[in-house]
Amino acid sequence: MSLRIAQLDDDPQAPFPPVTQALTDPDGLLAFGGDLSPTRLLNAYRQGIFPWFSEDEPPLWWSPSRRAVFRTDGIRLSSRRRRELRKSALVVRADTCFRTVIEACAHLPRPGQDGGTWITGAMVEAYVELHRLGHAHSIEVFDGELLVGGLYGLAIGRMFCGESMYSAQTGASTIALAALARRLHAWGWPLIDAQVPNAHTRSLGVQAWPRDEYLRALAELRTQASHTGSWTKAFGTMPASLLAHPPAD
Known part of the structure; x- marks a missing residue:
C-alpha cells in the first residue's frame, strides 16, 4: 500500500x-x-x-470519484412515509446527546460488517472532540424521552458532511435526515454530503456528483458563515409530523 x-x-x-x-x-x-x-x-x-x-x-x-450529495430541498419521502408522519408523535432535536448517537451508529449491526465497525473507538473520541469544539453535530429523534434514531456529521462552512445514521425504530434515521435537510434549507445551506451512494440514500433522492463538481461546490460553501457551536437552540424541537408537509416558502 x-x-x-x-x-x-x-x-x-x-x-x-x-x-x-x-x-x-x-x-x-x-x-x-x-x-x-x-x-x-x-x-x-x-x-x-x-x-x-x-x-x-x-x-x-x-x-x-463520485460523491453522494443531497440537495436540502430534495429529500424524497414516499407517500406512505408521509401518511405515517402525519400521525407521528416523534420529535427531532440537535446536539443534546452526541456521544450516544455516534456510539449507537458504531454498534448498529450492518450487512457485511461481520460484527466489526469502521467507527472505531479512536473515531468516536475524535468526533466527540470535534463536537466539543462546535464542528460536529448530531440530529436526534425522540419518542418521548427515548432516543430512537439519529445521525451525525460535520459543518464545514455551509456544507454539512454526513458521517453515519442509525434507527432503533423503523424510519427514525430517515426522519433525522429529512429534519436536518428542512432546517438547513431554512438556514440557506444547499447541500448535504453523504460520501458514497447506496440503495437506501438513492431511494431518498441522493445524487452522484463527479468529484470535480462536488469540490467546486465545497470550495464555495466552506468559506461561508454558518451556525457555530451547539445547534440545540438554533435547531429547536421539530415535530416529525411537520415533515409530512412541504416546507413553507
Whole structure:
C-alpha cells in the first residue's frame, strides 16, 4: 500500500496529496497514516477528504470519484412515509446527546460488517472532540424521552458532511435526515454530503456528483458563515409530523 498511495506526515498540519492522485481501485483511496486530530480532520473535510478504516488498519483517507450529495430541498419521502408522519408523535432535536448517537451508529449491526465497525473507538473520541469544539453535530429523534434514531456529521462552512445514521425504530434515521435537510434549507445551506451512494440514500433522492463538481461546490460553501457551536437552540424541537408537509416558502 505504501508504494501506491502517500503516507501522511506526523504533523497534523501537513498537506494532503492532491485528490487527483486518489486510486481508482479501490475508488478514492488517497493516503494512509497520520492521526485523527481536529486540525487534520478539518483540513481533510475542507478538501473533500474523509477517513474510513477498520480497527486493525492505520487511518485511511478517501476522496471517491463520485460523491453522494443531497440537495436540502430534495429529500424524497414516499407517500406512505408521509401518511405515517402525519400521525407521528416523534420529535427531532440537535446536539443534546452526541456521544450516544455516534456510539449507537458504531454498534448498529450492518450487512457485511461481520460484527466489526469502521467507527472505531479512536473515531468516536475524535468526533466527540470535534463536537466539543462546535464542528460536529448530531440530529436526534425522540419518542418521548427515548432516543430512537439519529445521525451525525460535520459543518464545514455551509456544507454539512454526513458521517453515519442509525434507527432503533423503523424510519427514525430517515426522519433525522429529512429534519436536518428542512432546517438547513431554512438556514440557506444547499447541500448535504453523504460520501458514497447506496440503495437506501438513492431511494431518498441522493445524487452522484463527479468529484470535480462536488469540490467546486465545497470550495464555495466552506468559506461561508454558518451556525457555530451547539445547534440545540438554533435547531429547536421539530415535530416529525411537520415533515409530512412541504416546507413553507
